[in-house]
Every structure is written in C-alpha cells, then in structure tokens.
Amino acid sequence: xxxxxxxxxxxxxxxxxxxxxxxxxxxxxxxxxxxxxxxxxxxxxxxxxxxxxxxxxxxxxxxxxxxxxxxxxxxxxxxxxxxxxxxxxxxxxxxxxxxxxxxxxxxxxxxxxxxxxxxxxxxxxxxxxxxxxxxxxxxxxxxxxxxxxxxxx
Numbered sequence: 001x002x003x004x005x006x007x008x009x010x011x012x013x014x015x016x017x018x019x020x021x022x023x024x025x026x027x028x029x030x031x032x033x034x035x036x037x038x039x040x041x042x043x044x045x046x047x048x049x050x051x052x053x054x055x056x057x058x059x060x061x062x063x064x065x066x067x068x069x070x071x072x073x074x075x076x077x078x079x080x081x082x083x084x085x086x087x088x089x090x091x092x093x094x095x096x097x098x099x100x101x102x103x104x105x106x107x108x109x110x111x112x113x114x115x116x117x118x119x120x121x122x123x124x125x126x127x128x129x130x131x132x133x134x135x136x137x138x139x140x141x142x143x144x145x146x147x148x149x150x151x152x153x
Contacts, residue, residue, distance in 0.1 A: 014085075014092030016040075016047045018120070021127050022096070022105040025117065025136070032117055033109035035083065035094075035148075036132050039122035048122050055085040055092060057120060057144035060136075064117065064147040071148040073116060075106050083118065083148060114150035119143050 010020050018037040025034045039048055051057075055071065058064050070086040079098025084091060096102055109116040121143040124131050135141045 009097040011093075011095040013094075014090060015094065016043050016051050016120075019127050020094060020096060021129075021132060022102060023129060023132070024105075024108055030112065031108065032112050032115075033105055034117040034119055036127075036136075037094075037118065037120045038124050038127045038132070039120065041125065043122065045122065048120065051092075052120055052144040054087050054090065055146065056087070057118070057146045060143050060145070064145045067149075069146045069148065071118060071146050072151045073109070073148050074151045079103065081106060085118075085146075109150065114152075115147050116150075117145050118148050119145045 012018060012020075015037065017040040019040065021036040021038060023034055023036060024031040056069060071084065073081060073083045075081055079102070081096040081102055083094040083096075085093075119136070121132065121135055121141070123141050124135055136143060
C-alpha cells in the first residue's frame with residue numbers, strides 16, 4: 001500500500017500545476033531535506049521547461065548550490081513554510097501550512113546546514129514515496145533541482 005505524502009492546503013503561486021511532497025533524501029554525506037514538486041499529469045513539457053529555465057533549476061546530472069540561486073525558504077512565526085523563487089522578471093512562491101511533519105522536515109533542513117533541495121519531477125503517476133524514489137533513482141526519469149537557502153526570522 002502506497003501512502004500519499006502531499007500536504008493539503010499548500011498554496012502555489014507562479015508554479016506549474018504541482019503537488020509538493022516534503023521528504024528526506026539520502027546522500028553520501030547524510031540525509032538532506034527535499035521538497036519534491038510532482039508535476040500533475042497532462043501538464044505540457046513546455047510549461048515545465050519554462051519554469052525550470054526561468055528559476056535556474058539544473059538537470060539531475062548537475063550540482064545545485066544555494067549560493068547560485070535566488071531561491072530562499074523561511075519558517076514563519078505561525079509555523080508555515082514559505083519558499084520563494086526569484087528571477088529578473090517574475091517570482092514564484094509556495095506556502096506550506098503549519099503541520100508537525102513540516103516542523104520535523106524544517107528541523108532536518110536546519111540540521112543539514114539550512115538548505116533544502118527543491119526538485120521538479122514531471123511524469124510521475126502518483127506522489128507516493130516509492131514512485132518518487134524510483135523516479136529520482138539512478139535509472140529513473142528526468143528532474144530538475146535547485147538548492148534553497150534558509151532566511152532565518
């Protein structure tokens with residue numbers, strides 16, 4: 001049985017139609033916090049390409065660094081998490097409502113140095129972690145990512 005990990009009530013502004021799935025990803029240096037934006041089925045690849053190009057996400061085979069991006073996340077006083085992506089002519093924003101799972105996830109991000117990985121993954125039939133894991137694995141499908149630094153309040 002697969003468990004859907006999305007959070008209801010998340011607000012998306014300036015993004016393609018997606019569902020955000022907060023999780024942790026294993027790396028050689030330990031687990032990192034990641035927000036997987038699973039692109040809804042049927043969204044044109046042109047829309048995805050425009051988004052990842054505009055906000056300078058890099059393909060899976062390139063390294064994403066927070067210092068190279070204009071993407072930042074903040075834990076708001078009320079427990080919400082706001083992620084902002086900026087470029088010269090527009091901005092995108094994701095606001096995740098306060099939830100105990102989000103508090104654990106932000107603690108993981110802070111423990112890992114304050115950055116999180118924002119990943120845009122098109123072509124997934126579901127948002128369960130098994131499907132996401134296969135897609136992000138070595139023989140999976142395409143994705144783009146960016147490292148998002150924390151702005152402490």
